[in-house]
Amino acid sequence: MNSDNSIRKLTQISVTVLCVNVLFALIIIMDSIVVKSNLLDLSKISSIYRTYILPGPFFPSNRIIDNYSLYVAWKENDRWTFPVCAPCHNFNEYQSTFNMTSLYRSRLEQTLSFNLILSQNQDKVPITGKQEWSKLKQYLFDKVIPQNADSVQVFVITTKAKNFSLKTDTLNVYLGPRYD
Amino acid sequence: MISGYLKYVIESIQKDETDRRASVYFCKGLYLFLILKIFFLWNIIPDIMTYSPYELSTLLRKLVYLPLQLAHWDLTSYLVLSLLILFIALFVKLNYFTSLLIFWVSFCLSKLTQPTSNGSDLVLNLFLFISIFLPHHPQFHSQHLRSIQNIISNSSLLFCKIQFVMIYFLSGMDKLFSEAWRSGDAIFSITHLQFYFRSSLLMPSSKSLFQILAWLVIIFEIGFPILVWVSKFRALLLIVGLIFQVIIIYFLNIPDFGIIMIIPYLLFITFNKTNDKISFGSLN
Numbered sequence: 001m002n003s004d005n006s007i008r009k010l011t012q013i014s015v016t017v018l019c020v021n022v023l024f025a026l027i028i029i030m031d032s033i034v035v036k037s038n039l040l041d042l043s044k045i046s047s048i049y050r051t052y053i054l055p056g057p058f059f060p061s062n063r064i065i066d067n068y069s070l071y072v073a074w075k076e077n078d079r080w081t082f083p084v085c086a087p088c089h090n091f092n093e094y095q096s097t098f099n100m101t102s103l104y105r106s107r108l109e110q111t112l113s114f115n116l117i118l119s120q121n122q123d124k125v126p127i128t129g130k131q132e133w134s135k136l137k138q139y140l141f142d143k144v145i146p147q148n149a150d151s152v153q154v155f156v157i158t159t160k161a162k163n164f165s166l167k168t169d170t171l172n173v174y175l176g177p178r179y180d
Numbered sequence: 181m182i183s184g185y186l187k188y189v190i191e192s193i194q195k196d197e198t199d200r201r202a203s204v205y206f207c208k209g210l211y212l213f214l215i216l217k218i219f220f221l222w223n224i225i226p227d228i229m230t231y232s233p234y235e236l237s238t239l240l241r242k243l244v245y246l247p248l249q250l251a252h253w254d255l256t257s258y259l260v261l262s263l264l265i266l267f268i269a270l271f272v273k274l275n276y277f278t279s280l281l282i283f284w285v286s287f288c289l290s291k292l293t294q295p296t297s298n299g300s301d302l303v304l305n306l307f308l309f310i311s312i313f314l315p316h317h318p319q320f321h322s323q324h325l326r327s328i329q330n331i332i333s334n335s336s337l338l339f340c341k342i343q344f345v346m347i348y349f350l351s352g353m354d355k356l357f358s359e360a361w362r363s364g365d366a367i368f369s370i371t372h373l374q375f376y377f378r379s380s381l382l383m384p385s386s387k388s389l390f391q392i393l394a395w396l397v398i399i400f401e402i403g404f405p406i407l408v409w410v411s412k413f414r415a416l417l418l419i420v421g422l423i424f425q426v427i428i429i430y431f432l433n434i435p436d437f438g439i440i441m442i443i444p445y446l447l448f449i450t451f452n453k454t455n456d457k458i459s460f461g462s463l464n
Binding site: 003006007010011014015017018019021022025029033034051052053054055056057058059060061064065067069087088091092094095098099100101103104105106107108110111112115135136138139143159161162163164166 | 186189190193194216217220221222223224227228230231232293295296298299302303305306309324327328331332334335338339342343346347349350351353354355357358359360361365366368369370371372373374375378379380387390433435436437
């Protein structure tokens, strides 16, 4: 009898937890999407819940507008090379071979360039003095740019695809002869 | 309608199911996914650690990510050990120990590989966390404790299904309340995402086509969570969902996200033990 009671109680607790979870999820959806008050974002519990228990939303409209493409050109024997887009190269390789390693490498390169753009918008410190730039520079010199390059130019082209039209913007960093 | 759902919840929690193939295939699908992820990330992780290292500021974080100390000491040992746990879990019965270890491995790996991660890592870790409570092994000797174990397992299974449909519902509602999605502008933006959209696909730049596609996505993402519980719609929704995810894998070049959203479909399939066939219509 006691055993039946405890089973019944446990069932009740489980049902309650599941129902409260659904209600909480619906409240969060209403708060952040329908009412857009984002009041619950202030609490630690809802912030953890939104990140780990109810991930998403995926493909929200504000996250699919901007594209960041990293291009590098360098001077070799007094001639500038054609700009190389390292993340594009790895991404295209994934598209033709379906090798996930290329896709992961492309994502790493995208993150390094995206962090640079993000840091540029945060303060007025010159871009070459930023930690994000030094990480990207180190990566490019180790993986992309040959050792005999004389000067280097790095471009991050931002393309905005919004309102059925495209707009582009370019961030350009020039490193003079032998990277002074 | 609500009382119908409630009745279904109680029945699902209390049922004494002997055939648990859906949960087993689901968990092992997650393990296989993680194994492949480690294989493909193997050569990238040293670069991530060099050029985009993570930072652990508090003592609590250092404790949570304790296995990463091994990665810093010897990355190969860390990855080999992770794979070993995963392979063992793949070939033994679902149990609490390997489930817990695998969740911890995956959670730490996501931190380590943050620059290459996306939503699929969050979904994977969520399901691996819930799957800690899914197993029935080691099994208690007492009938009473076994019943408790059964209720916890059934509740976790239901929790997996609920969170899965909630992920769709959240995305669907976000799109429904977004002007860019309602007008089809979001599809235009997606077709110009350089590192997502398949470059060989030539899509006509028609506003009407973009709008139709956007509404199909909205209708599916809101319809799926509501109708997948109804047996007569389930098979159709799972097939449409599978096509939807394959499109994401191929045309949007997010294979990890597409696959991790396909694996939970297994939870909605009933595997019939008597004639070894699968069905979609016996859950409620």
